[in-house]
Amino acid sequence: MVYNLEQxxxxxxxxxxxxPNGVYGHxxxxxLSPEHPQFFSRAEGCRLWDVDGNEYIxxxxxxxxxxxxxxxxxxxxxxxxxxxxxxxxxxxxxxxxELAETFNELVAHADWTLFAKNGTDATTICIxxxxxxxxxxxxxxxxxxxxxxxxxxxxxxxxxxxxxxxxQLTYEYNxxxxxxxAVAEAGDDLAAIVVSPxxxxxxxxxxxxxxxxxxAARALCDQKDAALVLDDVRCALRFTMGATWETLDVLPDLCxxxxxxxxxxALAVVTGNDKFRHGASQIYTTGSFWFAGVSFAASLATIxxxxxxxxxxxxxxxxxxxxxxxxxQARSYGFQxxxxxxxxxxxxxxxxxxxxxxxxxxxxxxxxxxxxxHPWHNMFxxxxxxxxxxxxxxxxxxxxxxxxxxxxx
Amino acid sequence: MVYNLEQxxxxxxxxxxxxPNGVYGHxxxxxLSPEHPQFFSRAEGCRLWDVDGNEYIxxxxxxxxxxxxxxxxxxxxxxxxxxxxxxxxxxxxxxxxELAETFNELVAHADWTLFAKNGTDATTICIxxxxxxxxxxxxxxxxxxxxxxxxxxxxxxxxxxxxxxxxQLTYEYNxxxxxxxAVAEAGDDLAAIVVSPxxxxxxxxxxxxxxxxxxAARALCDQKDAALVLDDVRCALRFTMGATWETLDVLPDLCxxxxxxxxxxALAVVTGNDKFRHGASQIYTTGSFWFAGVSFAASLATIxxxxxxxxxxxxxxxxxxxxxxxxxQARSYGFQxxxxxxxxxxxxxxxxxxxxxxxxxxxxxxxxxxxxxHPWHNMFxxxxxxxxxxxxxxxxxxxxxxxxxxxxx
Numbered sequence: 001m002v003y004n005l006e007q008x009x010x011x012x013x014x015x016x017x018x019x020p021n022g023v024y025g026h027x028x029x030x031x032l033s034p035e036h037p038q039f040f041s042r043a044e045g046c047r048l049w050d051v052d053g054n055e056y057i058x059x060x061x062x063x064x065x066x067x068x069x070x071x072x073x074x075x076x077x078x079x080x081x082x083x084x085x086x087x088x089x090x091x092x093x094x095x096x097x098e099l100a101e102t103f104n105e106l107v108a109h110a111d112w113t114l115f116a117k118n119g120t121d122a123t124t125i126c127i128x129x130x131x132x133x134x135x136x137x138x139x140x141x142x143x144x145x146x147x148x149x150x151x152x153x154x155x156x157x158x159x160x161x162x163x164x165x166x167x168q169l170t171y172e173y174n175x176x177x178x179x180x181x182a183v184a185e186a187g188d189d190l191a192a193i194v195v196s197p198x199x200x201x202x203x204x205x206x207x208x209x210x211x212x213x214x215x216a217a218r219a220l221c222d223q224k225d226a227a228l229v230l231d232d233v234r235c236a237l238r239f240t241m242g243a244t245w246e247t248l249d250v251l252p253d254l255c256x257x258x259x260x261x262x263x264x265x266a267l268a269v270v271t272g273n274d275k276f277r278h279g280a281s282q283i284y285t286t287g288s289f290w291f292a293g294v295s296f297a298a299s300l301a302t303i304x305x306x307x308x309x310x311x312x313x314x315x316x317x318x319x320x321x322x323x324x325x326x327x328x329q330a331r332s333y334g335f336q337x338x339x340x341x342x343x344x345x346x347x348x349x350x351x352x353x354x355x356x357x358x359x360x361x362x363x364x365x366x367x368x369x370x371x372x373x374h375p376w377h378n379m380f381x382x383x384x385x386x387x388x389x390x391x392x393x394x395x396x397x398x399x400x401x402x403x404x405x406x407x408x409x
Numbered sequence: 410m411v412y413n414l415e416q417x418x419x420x421x422x423x424x425x426x427x428x429p430n431g432v433y434g435h436x437x438x439x440x441l442s443p444e445h446p447q448f449f450s451r452a453e454g455c456r457l458w459d460v461d462g463n464e465y466i467x468x469x470x471x472x473x474x475x476x477x478x479x480x481x482x483x484x485x486x487x488x489x490x491x492x493x494x495x496x497x498x499x500x501x502x503x504x505x506x507e508l509a510e511t512f513n514e515l516v517a518h519a520d521w522t523l524f525a526k527n528g529t530d531a532t533t534i535c536i537x538x539x540x541x542x543x544x545x546x547x548x549x550x551x552x553x554x555x556x557x558x559x560x561x562x563x564x565x566x567x568x569x570x571x572x573x574x575x576x577q578l579t580y581e582y583n584x585x586x587x588x589x590x591a592v593a594e595a596g597d598d599l600a601a602i603v604v605s606p607x608x609x610x611x612x613x614x615x616x617x618x619x620x621x622x623x624x625a626a627r628a629l630c631d632q633k634d635a636a637l638v639l640d641d642v643r644c645a646l647r648f649t650m651g652a653t654w655e656t657l658d659v660l661p662d663l664c665x666x667x668x669x670x671x672x673x674x675a676l677a678v679v680t681g682n683d684k685f686r687h688g689a690s691q692i693y694t695t696g697s698f699w700f701a702g703v704s705f706a707a708s709l710a711t712i713x714x715x716x717x718x719x720x721x722x723x724x725x726x727x728x729x730x731x732x733x734x735x736x737x738q739a740r741s742y743g744f745q746x747x748x749x750x751x752x753x754x755x756x757x758x759x760x761x762x763x764x765x766x767x768x769x770x771x772x773x774x775x776x777x778x779x780x781x782x783h784p785w786h787n788m789f790x791x792x793x794x795x796x797x798x799x800x801x802x803x804x805x806x807x808x809x810x811x812x813x814x815x816x817x818x
Contacts, residue, residue, distance in 0.1 A: 011506055018509035020521045020686050025695020027500055039503050043495040051503055060499040065697050076492060083485060086452040088673040090469040090781060091436055094448050094460055097420050100427035112429045117526045117675055118696040128560060128568025137570040149694045150559060151537060152573075158691030159537025161546040163575030164561075233697075259697050264497040266526055266675050266698035277429050282567030285558045286434025287527040288474050288642075288668050289675035372499060 003368040007051040008037045025149065026063055032375070033364035043070035045384040048372060056372040057393045059322075059346070061380035064234050067260035068305050069384025075263045078301035079294045088292035095296040102303060103271055107242040109251040110271035112280065116290055119233035120148030122256035122268040123194070125285050127152070129254055129272060130192035130227035133279025137167035138186040139229075140193045144201045145173065147194060147231050167191075173199045174207050176216045183220045192227040192254075193217050197235045197244035198341060203356070203376045205349065206341025214250040227253040227276060233268070236261055237306055238315060238344050238380075243271070263305075265298035311383035312344075318385035319343025325394040333401040347378045358408055365400035373397075412777040416460040417446045434558065435472055441784070442773030452479035454793040457781060465781040466802045468731075468755070470789035473643050476669035477714050478793025484672045487710035488703045497701035504705035511712060512680055516651040518660040519680035523689065525699050528642035529557030531665035531677040532603070534694050536561070538663055538681060539601035539636035542688025546576040547595040548638075549602045553610045554582065556603060556640050576600075582608045583616055585625045592629045601636040601663075602626050606644045606653035607750060612765070612785045614758065615750025623659040636662040636685060642677070645670055646715055647724060647753050647789075652680070672714075674707035720792035721753075727794035728752025734803040742810040743818075756787045767817050774809035782806075 015022045015038070022028065029038045037050035046069060048058045061067070068075065086093050100113040116122055127139050147153040151164035169185055172178035173196070183190060195217055199207035221228040229252060235244045236257035243255040253276050258268035266289070272280055306312065323343050330337045335358075336351040350358045359375035366373045371393045373379060424431045424447070431437065438447050446459035455478060457467045470476070477484065495502050509522040525531055536548050556562040560573035578594055581587035582605070592599060604626055608616035630637040638661060644653045645666035652664040662685050667677035675698070681689055715721065732752050739746045744767075745760040759767045768784035775782045780802045782788060 011503055014506050014510065018506050018513060018522060020523065020681070021690035023501065023505075023700075024523065024690075025693065025699065026697075027695070027700050029500075038500050039506075040495055040498050040500045041502060043498045048495075048498060048500075050500075058499055062498045063697060065497045070495070070498065071493070079492070080489065083489070084480070086449055086457075086479070088474045088675070089449050089452045089457060089471045089479065090467055091438075091447050091449045091457075091459075092432065093450060094420055096432075097423050097427050097448075101423065104427060113427060114429065114433065117698070118530070120696060121527065124559065130568075131570055132568035137572075149696065150533065152560070154693045156691070156693035158693065159539075159541035159688070161540055161576045163546075163572035166572030166575065167570045264698075264701070266497070266701065272429070279568070281430035281433075282565070284434065284563045284565035284567065286436070287529060287558065288435075288472060289526070289673075290434065291432075291436050292673070292675065 003054065004052050005035070005037055008039050011039045011051060033360055035364035035367050037367070045069040046382055046389050054370065056367065056370055057389055058372045059379040059381065060372055060374055061382045062264060064259040064380045065264045066382050067237055068263050068302065068309065068311055069382055070264070072263055072305065074305050075298050075301045078297040079265060082293045082297035087294045088289050092291035093293040093296070095293050095300065096291060099296045099299055102300065103269060106303070107255065107271045108246050109243060109253065109255065109273045111274040112272050112277055114270040114280065116268040116270070116285070117266050117287055118268055119256065119258035120150050121287065122233060122258055122270050123147045123153065123231050124150055125270045125283065126229040126254040126256050127192055127194070128283045128285065129276055129280045130229060132282040133276045134191045134226060136189045136191040138169060138189040139167060139191055140169050140171055140182045140186065142173040142196065143170045145196050146201065174209055174213045176213055179216060179220065183224060190224045190226040192229045193221055194229045194231055196231050200234060200341060200345060200378045205338055206347045206378060208341065209248065211248060214245060214248045218250050221253065229253070230255045232256060233258045235345070239312065239342065241306065261302065262295050262299035263302040265295040267295040267299055309383060314383040315344040315381045318390055319346060319381045321387060321390040322346060322381065322393065325390065326397065329394065329398055329401050333405045335401065335404065341378065344381050345378045346381065358404060361407060362400050362404045365403040366397050369396040369399045371396045412463065413461050414444070414446055417448050420448045420460060442769050444773035444776050446776070454478040455791055455798050463779065465776070465779055466798055467781045468788040468790065469781055469783055470791045471673055473668040473789045474673045475791050476646055477672050477711065477718065477720055478791055479673070481672055481714065483714050484707050484710045487706040488674060491702045491706035496703045497698050501700035502702040502705070504702050504709065505700060508705045508708055511709065512678060515712070516664065516680045517655050518652060518662065518664065518682045520683040521681055521686055521689065523679040525677040525679070525694070526675050526696055528665065528667035528677055529559050530696065531642060531667055531679045532556045532562065532640050533559055534679045534692065535638040535663040535665050536601055536603070537692045537694065538685055538689045539638060541691040542685045543600045543635060545598045545600040547578060547598040548576060548600055549578050549580055549591045549595065551582040551605065552579045554605050555610065583618055583622045585622055588625060588629065592633060599633045599635040601638045602630055603638045603640055605640050609643060609750060609754060609787045614747055615756045615787060617750065618657065620657060623654055623657045627659050630662065638662070639664045641665060642667045644754070648721065648751065650715065670711065671704050671708035672711040674704040676704040676708055718792060723792040724753040724790045727799055728755060728790045730796060730799040731755060731790065731802065734799065735806065738803065738807055738810050742814045744810065744813065750787065753790050754787045755790065767813060770816060771809050771813045774812040775806050778805040778808045780805045
């Protein structure tokens with residue numbers, strides 16, 4: 001079958017006019033190859049079908065929103081049941097309290113929870129809470145880390161006013177000296193240190209934090225009476241049922257989660273400890289849909305299914321298989337990969353590929369053969385990726401490596 | 410039957426611990442009476458049932474998210490159908506383009522559309538776009554107007570840093586002189602004037618803009634090469650199928666909509682004209698769930714149903730009946746109401762009631778008799794409020810006025 005993206009390209013052309021400049025944000029495929037489809041018609045498990053009917057084994061998993069598999073039967077059934085009774089109304093359903101209590105139980109540092117809709121809402125609530133509690137303004141963020149798309153954190157300069165970043169300093173991730181220097185620079189005004197669970201910036205190798213770095217971040221916050229804010233938006237429920245730094249025995253004061261927490265239903269979560277309860281109660285944060293029951297029902301079902309189905313272990317197994325398989329395949333064709341960070345959130349870069357040219361070509365070839373990979377953003381494995389799905393994906397990537405060899409020798 | 414909120418009060422107690430300080434944001438009922446339930450178990454049409462089984466004719470309508478009636482069959486069916494195929498995935502479904510084209514068609518000034526999840530996302534996108542396009546920073550907002558809950562606009566000071574409001578000036582709504590003075594103060598740095606479709610601030614009488622004020626806002630933006638931003642989050646689809654100021658023959662450059670646009674499914678919309686297309690393409694704005702298909706399907710079905718069912722006219726009819734009925738009832742008991750603003754979004758205050766004491770008591774009595782009213786926030790009529798629902802509501806409020814007379818003479 002000839003790979004055909006005719007419908008997709010027609011939709012792209014319409015999108016170019018209908019939106020300011022085509023599909024935007026993280027789903028802007030301008031930096032991917034034209035062989036990467038933008039529009040999809042069906043999703044199930046770890047598979048996607050584009051509008052032209054091409055099937056993909058998907059390793060972006062909705063940029064991390066797909067944790068258990070698309071259209072997970074138990075999650076969708078819980079959502080449908082709730083939709084049939086009450087969703088967004090003048091007040092919340094009891095599920096809102098039940099879910100908050102569930103997070104307070106699951107997450108080691110959590111004494112209270114707040115719900116929102118976007119990851120950005122959650123990270124913003126964390127810094128507002130830190131400022132309200134401490135009465136200080138300066139926040140520290142790692143150079144190049146992504147914490148959302150509000151003016152205070154969005155990675156592009158467009159539309160950002162000078163005041164938006166006025167109380168912000170940066171440090172180098174995983175560098176205790178750099179972090180210590182930034183803390184010193186903040187002086188008496190340090191409200192929060194914001195950390196990602198690991199370095200998962202685009203375009204560069206991923207990095208798991210050293211125990212020393214995590215401990216230093218905790219100690220510096222204690223010393224300066226500032227909040228340690230963990231931006232777990234991308235990682236929550238992929239490594240542990242609590243905050244990801246629990247795996248390092250370091251507890252944050254405030255944690256922002258989203259993406260996977262309701263297996264694709266729109267939900268963001270902030271958990272905090274009692275030290276920051278008063279601060280959290282002093283901020284006014286809300287949204288018209290933040291109390292809607294369907295997402296809460298989906299999240300309760302997601303959390304139950306993660307445990308029941310051993311989802312975290314399943315992602316580890318699938319991620320290991322994929323990494324090993326890609327590595328061997330690359331070597332057999334004479335290429336060397338740099339696969340970094342945890343296997344559940346794979347990033348695959350190539351040696352001697354400074355402009356990602358080889359990798360973009362490789363991923364476009366993989367797409368043509370039915371595997372959706374990303375050449376410079378971390379990918380996601382989900383619990384629906386079985387051993388046989390990974391083997392099928394590797395059969396398909398073999399052809400992509402062959403094409404890569406043909407083109408780049 | 411004795412009015413009983415036992416289950417509700419038990420949930421409130423749990424919420425006090427599970428959240429920083431009980432249910433938060435716009436659904437924080439701390440300023441309502443304890444007789445106002447916070448937790449609901451069922452919604453249908455214009456009716457709500459609380460967790461204790463009490464039924465209410467609801468005039469908050471999910472703070473405006475309920476436009477056609479809770480659990481509208483056609484909207485929910487469209488959502489369910491989409492949920493069964495693809496919702497939040499690695500790329501959007503074609504519905505995203507279809508819906509953007511629908512808004513570009515419906516809304517007079519719209520050449521392009523962006524989708525998000527919160528009303529706050531939409532207002533924030535508007536000011537970012539205005540700044541990106543104009544290269545200027547200062548925005549003008551009306552004193553006391555609500556434009557969302559981000560640091561730049563949230564109404565409480567907690568967690569707001571000085572830089573967040575650094576490029577902001579205020580004016581008095583509906584006061585051309587005040588607006589002109591603020592524009593002069595902005596000098597060469599005016600990026601945008603932000604206006605609500607009408608003054609719908611909490612605690613005070615509502616005010617529809619004069620033709621003179623709307624025209625002045627438009628002329629000043631043209632003169633200063635700034636964006637006229639209409640914050641239509643609360644009002645969209647309640648007065649016209651386009652931007653609400655179209656009813657005044659004044660077109661904004663950028664318009665933020667949300668709440669009602671998908672009849673309760675989480676969606677926010679920004680529409681803009683070609684003059685601001687480049688600016689909009691320069692900002693990086695995104696969210697994990699912004700491309701999910703279910704909300705788009707619900708919005709397409711909502712827009713179709715608004716037209717098919719004559720929803721805008723139905724809300725006007727219901728709103729007029731309610732306003733007239735309450736007014737007559739109040740007079741018959743010797744009270745005088747101040748009902749201001751458009752009847753579709755009623756605000757009812759009482760004369761000689763500076764601390765809202767009478768009104769809070771009246772609304773608590775109404776709640777006990779099965780009508781959910783708000784004593785100081787604008788309310789919402791929905792298209793499912795039939796004449797017989799309004800008559801039933803007025804029978805119930807009659808008892809509340811009797812109780813008010815007994816207590817306050």
